[in-house]
Amino acid sequence: MKYLIASILFILTFSMASAQKQELVVKSTIVCQMCKETIEDGLAYTDGIKSARVDVDANEITIKYKANQISETEVKKAITDLGYAAGDMPANKEAYDKLDGCCKSGGGCD
Amino acid sequence: MYKYILILLGIGIFFPAKSQSLQGTVRDKQTKESLPGANVYWSNTTTGAITDTDGKFSLEAVKTLPHTLIVSYVGYRNDTLLVKSTEKPLTISLSSTVEMNAVEVTEDRGAFTMSSVDKLNTEHINRGILRKAACCNLSESFETTASVDVVLNDAITGTRKIQMLGLDGVYVQNLFEGIPFTRGLANVQGFDQIPGPWISAIQLTKGVGTVQNGYESMTGQININFLPSDGDETIYLDAFANSQNRLEANAVWTKPLNERWSTALFFGGNIENKRIDNNKDGFMDMPLREGIKLMNRWKYAGDFLRSQFIVRYNTEERTAGQIGFDYDDDFGKGSNYGFGLNFDQVEVMGKVGILSKEREDRSLGLTAIYSYTDVDSYFGNTIYKGVERSARFNSLFASKFSKYSDHSYTAGVHFLYDNYEETYADSAFSREEIVPGAFVEYTYERPRFTFVAGLRSDFHNLYGTQISPRMHGKYNLKPLTTLRATLGRGFRSPNAFADQLGVLASSRHVRVLQTPEAESSWNTGISLLHKFQLFGKDAAFNVDYYYTTFENQLVVDRDTDVNQLLFYNLNGNSDAHSFQADIQAEVVRGLGVKLSYKYQIVEVDYISGKLEKPLVPNNRALFNVGYTSPQGKWYIDATANYYGSSRLPDTSQNPEAFQIASDSEDFFIFNSQITRVLGKFEVYVGAENIGDFIQKDAIIDAENPFGSNFDSSMIYGPVNGRTFYAGVRLTITNPK
Structure with a gap:
């Protein structure tokens, strides 16, 4: 029994995380799993961004962020700095050039 | 796999x-x-x-x-x-293989052994670090880590056992690149049979392992990567000698045959043929030994099919005991006390990996191993023999929930057949284990957070259905600050004699009071790793705590009766707490420092009451300094190991002359080595136990080995003093 309680506590400890968040969904230029990792890893430690999820099939990035810490424009800039478009904001050219061949538009990972 | x-x-x-x-x-x-x-x-x-x-x-x-x-x-x-x-x-x-250690990377002999990437708390010992230690086999390869203690079993047989989290190495699962090996009768002896120079890397994982590799990982895993067959053609040769006439030599040849096939041949030989008694107790300090080890591995790497095949054989003959002992003249006659061990082992392994053409996240892995272990030994006039035949099959199917999902699972079926035939003195024991099982493991992986939950169910013909849930969590507070937690259950089948072989070197009357049941335990732990910059150089700090509690254990009791060695199933509690802190830093360019401290408490309910497990020091510390010259021509290494006092088994029932203290003394062991790289050659010299610390009166009543007070198992420190050694290594690489 005590292990069951410990197990539940264990799960709870690792699934806690919620505060008031803003949500932003942007279209991007995502091609493959590597793009997903580049974007999600690249935003994981950005102050104010609570979570970034990439939907490869829908070519969308969903960002949850704290509006009092980071603005929508700053969120988009963080995405474009990784070499990807954020809605109407185009990708940073320098970052885009450094991407793997398969992550550039026209490439594909299959 | x-x-x-x-x-x-x-x-x-x-x-x-x-x-x-x-x-x-x-x-x-x-x-x-x-x-x-x-x-x-x-x-x-x-x-x-x-x-x-x-x-x-x-x-x-x-x-x-x-x-x-x-x-x-x-x-x-x-x-x-x-x-x-x-x-x-x-x-x-x-991707660099530094984390996965599948291929030897440029030799980093620095102090950094912890990674922020692993899901579990894992320490990496690469080939560079292995070369810091003198020699020679796996049981001697942990000299620069405090996570694993290597201790002598007794003062006579020269066998060593490892301890992790305060508990015996038998609760740690040993893996050959992911396949469980050196288990059962080979669990303790097998480590001596794996030459260090064959190894490319070791991963030490603390706490219960994943469910994928079986149920036996109760307190940790030691995964060993051997030199790979693919890559460039390489010939590796080495020779080692020490001041006690110990000679060892190894040769490894790796050969890519074409773009898909590659093979590697491994050879190792050791001989120790001088009778030395520096501590003047009438017994050889180290046994006479002669052994040969061979291995051949094959690898096929296709586009969607990968396969490996491995055959391993080793044989060793060991003789020890009183300095004048001769088997033909003395065995069975009660004149000179002798110990002999013939240890033979054959292992055949195969693995196949099939990758999905449509889904790169999908794969199927199959592994199989057959092993034969033969132990033939005598302690004075008492004979112990054991033969184990074992076969294991495991399958793993891994897939994500959907192609780009953060959720993935691995599932598989597992089957173990194990047959033991043992005789000790006049008693025979035999056991057949048939264990089908199945497991499933779920993984949720995000950039900062990973959670793994696994469940396995094994249907043991002797011990019934065993359910083993296991969980691992990892959260990165910062990119290089990692918090990990683990909880899980494991079990194993105990082997009273093989697990405790050295304890038999005494006049104690061995009694197995009950039929041993499965040993099972819960293990939980938490660890924090923080990497940072110290004076502009890399540094790391690690702290962890692990707790293991046994549901059942085969208790080894040397306290209740000084003339008996009792084995019985646990009635009450058996708990181990282990706390460790490490700091690693590069102080100035090329100079790495590692400081570790470990505190452990292990308590068992014996028939005579709750006692601390004997011969486990509460305090343990390690300090290592390593220097690499700017061009990598010189490597200089020095290690200080501190072993605190531990409780000794109770001897108050003995006549006064044969009573020992209730606690051991604490002591330091100093080792040092200097390596010079000369092109393809490497030459090294070193010294072990520089302070020349020798445990006093390691054998109780050594004059009278056939009397009733003789006991060589009360060992906490070294029995041989300062030794010097030298060796040479040659590596020839022929690039493709």
Whole structure:
């Protein structure tokens, strides 16, 4: 029994995380799993961004962020700095050039 | 195994068709630095190219596209790409194998052994670090880590056992690149039979392991990577000698046969033939030994099918006891006390990995191992013999929930057959274990957070259905600050004699009071790793705590009766607490420092009451300083090990002359080694136990080994003093 309680506590400890968040969904230029990792890893430690999820099939990035810490424009800039478009904001050219061949538009990972 | 498959999962690339040659760049995935000298070639052809100083290559196109392109570079995982067109230049990123240790990387002999990447709390011991220690076999390869203690079993047989989290090494699962091996009767002896120079890396994982490799990982896992057969053709030779006439030699030849097949041959031999009694107790300090070890591995690497096949054989003959002991003159006559051990082992392993063509996140792995272990020994006039025949099959299917999902699972079935036949003195024991089982493991992986939950169910013919849930969590507070937690259950089948072989070297009357049941335990732990910059150089701090509590244990009781060695099932509690803190830093360029401290408490309910487990020190510390000269020509290493006082088994029932203190003294052991690199050669000299600390009166009543007070198992420190050694290594590489 005590292990069951410990197990539940264990799960709870690792699934806690919620505060008031803003949500932003942007279209991007995502091609493959590597793009997903580049974007999600690249935003994981950005102050104010609570979570970034990439939907490869829908070519969308969903960002949850704290509006009092980071603005929508700053969120988009963080995405474009990784070499990807954020809605109407185009990708940073320098970052885009450094991407793997398969992550550039026209490439594909299959 | 699954790691292998994941490592080798290629990333396909597609471009619309046109031109006649393929251009591209190869670079490091993490640092984005270009990789000059990487091999790029079309699979099943002789058409290939090598990248220039900027990592760029130009390669003649094959006639029919799509065709598979293979990219390889020493120290990096091979990448396999399906090229559909040559129109656009490719950028190919290779991942370094530093974390996975599948291939030997440039030799980092620095102090950094902890990683922020692993899901579990894992310490990496690479080939560079292994070479810091003198020699020679796996049980001697943990001299620069405080996580594993290597202790003598007794003062006579020269066998060593490991301890992790305050508990015996039998609760740690040993893996040959993911396949459980050296288990059962070979669990303690087997470590002596694996030459250190064959090893490319060791991963030490603290706490209960994943469910994928079986149920036996109760307190940790030691995964051993041997030198791989693929890569460049390499010939490795070494020779070692020490001041006690111990001689060892090893040879390894790795040979890629073509783009798909490769093989490697391993040889090891050791001999120790001088009778030495420096502590003047009438017994040889170290046994006379003669052994041979052989291994052959084969690997096939196809586009979607990978396979390996391994055969391992070792044999060793060991004689120890009183300095004048001769088997023919003395055995069974009660004149001189002798110990003898013949240990033979054969292992045959195979593994196959099949990658999905449609889904790169999917793979199927199959592993099988057959092992035969033969132990033939005598302690004075008492004979112990054991034979184990064991076969194991495991399968693993891994997939994500959907192609780009953060959720993935691994599931499989497992089967173990184990047959034991043992005799001790006049008693015979035999046991047949048939254990079908199944497991499923779920993984949720996000950039900062990973959660793994596994469940396995094993249907043991002797011990009934055993359910083993296990959980692992990891959260990165900062990119290089990692919090990990683990909880899980494991069990194993105990082997009273083989697990405690050295304890038999006494006049104690051995009594197994009950039929041993399965040993099972819950283990939980938490760890924090913080990497930071100290004076502009890399540094790391680690702290962890683990708690193990047994549901059942085969208790080894040396306290209740000084003339008996009792084995019985646990009635009450058996708990182990282990706390460890490590700090590693590069103080100035080339000078690395590692300081570790461990505090452990292990308590068992014996028949006579709750006592601390004997011979487990509460306090343990390690200090290591390593210096590498700027051009990597010199390596200088010094280690100080501190072992605190531990409780000794109760001897108050003995006549006064044969009583020992209730606690051991604390002591330091100092080791040092200097290595000089001379082109393909490496020469090293060193000294062990520089302070010449020897445990006093390691054998109780050594004058009278056939009397009733004789006991050599009260051992906490070394029995041989300062030794000097020297060795030479030669590595010849023939690049493709």
